[in-house]
Amino acid sequence: MDKVDPVISVEWLAEVLASSEKNVRVLDGSYHLPDANRDPRAEYDSEHIPGALFFDIDQCADLTTKLPHMLPKPEDFEQYVGKLGINNDTHVVVYDTNNDFPLFSAERVWWTFRVFGHEKVSVLDGGLTKWRKHNKPLTSAVAQVAEDRFKARFNPRLVVNFEEVEANQYKEKKFDLFDTRPAEYYDGTAPSFFPGVKMGSIPGSVNFPFTELMDVEQQKFKSKEELLKTFEQFSIDLNTPVAATCGSGIWACHLALAAYLCGKEDVAVYDGSWVEWYLRTGPDRWLNVLQD
Numbered sequence: 001m002d003k004v005d006p007v008i009s010v011e012w013l014a015e016v017l018a019s020s021e022k023n024v025r026v027l028d029g030s031y032h033l034p035d036a037n038r039d040p041r042a043e044y045d046s047e048h049i050p051g052a053l054f055f056d057i058d059q060c061a062d063l064t065t066k067l068p069h070m071l072p073k074p075e076d077f078e079q080y081v082g083k084l085g086i087n088n089d090t091h092v093v094v095y096d097t098n099n100d101f102p103l104f105s106a107e108r109v110w111w112t113f114r115v116f117g118h119e120k121v122s123v124l125d126g127g128l129t130k131w132r133k134h135n136k137p138l139t140s141a142v143a144q145v146a147e148d149r150f151k152a153r154f155n156p157r158l159v160v161n162f163e164e165v166e167a168n169q170y171k172e173k174k175f176d177l178f179d180t181r182p183a184e185y186y187d188g189t190a191p192s193f194f195p196g197v198k199m200g201s202i203p204g205s206v207n208f209p210f211t212e213l214m215d216v217e218q219q220k221f222k223s224k225e226e227l228l229k230t231f232e233q234f235s236i237d238l239n240t241p242v243a244a245t246c247g248s249g250i251w252a253c254h255l256a257l258a259a260y261l262c263g264k265e266d267v268a269v270y271d272g273s274w275v276e277w278y279l280r281t282g283p284d285r286w287l288n289v290l291q292d
Contacts, residue, residue, distance in 0.1 A: 004091055004121070005122055006122055007124075008093060010125070010134050017050065025090050028040070028094075030098070050138070067248075071112065071115060074116060078116075086148055094121065095128055111256050115154065115155055115159060158266065160243050165270050175242060176243070178208040178255060179201050179274075182209050186205075205245060238259055243267065
């Protein structure tokens with residue numbers, strides 16, 4: 001499968017949508033934290049990029065677990081994206097509607113497509129915020145698309161699970177684990193927005209806030225040169241195995257995409273992240289693990 005630029009500009013997308021290019025599917029992959037009191041689907045219904053369809057990360061997920069937006073089974077992913085008119089040759093472009101950071105959940109969708117073997121996927125730099133600032137068209141009309149066939153090819157190198165992280169942190173270290181949440185979430189001083197979960201961090205993980213990867217003022221990712229300097233500053237060696245975690249597997253995908261921009265295509269994401277880790281551990285368990 002041919003690869004595409006992982007991050008594309010507003011100008012590029014506007015030009016493609018105005019052309020006769022048919023096999024491009026734009027997705028609104030918006031997600032907002034529970035305390036934001038925003039409904040991304042309702043916002044999509046109100047206005048979105050013409051031709052865009054809504055990708056719900058809470059529905060294209062493993063619905064048999066109470067953990068938030070865990071990866072779906074390959075066959076469920078195939079069915080979900082097939083209904084969006086996506087096949088294995090479709091160039092998928094994802095954006096989101098977050099205002100505080102130019103990219104937020106679009107990276108999660110980008111990573112999900114790559115987990116299931118689809119490399120023709122890009123994120124829109126600056127998301128809908130930048131699209132709107134450039135006075136590009138918006139609509140409330142929902143495009144009607146014919147269902148298509150997508151064949152998933154699961155890539156295990158892009159995912160790590162609870163058991164792998166636990167073994168890595170306490171037995172044999174196989175990768176460096178970086179927590180991409182802001183420091184106040186990592187150190188536990190911020191209130192939690194997930195019911196029943198207190199903030200904190202996986203022992204042995206290193207804090208690397210995802211905001212370090214962004215040029216917020218310019219509403220885009222940092223350049224490759226700036227990203228490499230940032231990785232060096234935080235002692236992240238892209239020549240060694242790297243995995244990312246966060247609260248629920250969204251912010252971690254920023255690190256995966258930033259590393260991809262620098263030539264490293266296999267940063268793994270701990271899908272369950274802190275929510276799963278917290279719910280599957282506790283003080284007694286910590287004591288037992290440390291004593292072992």
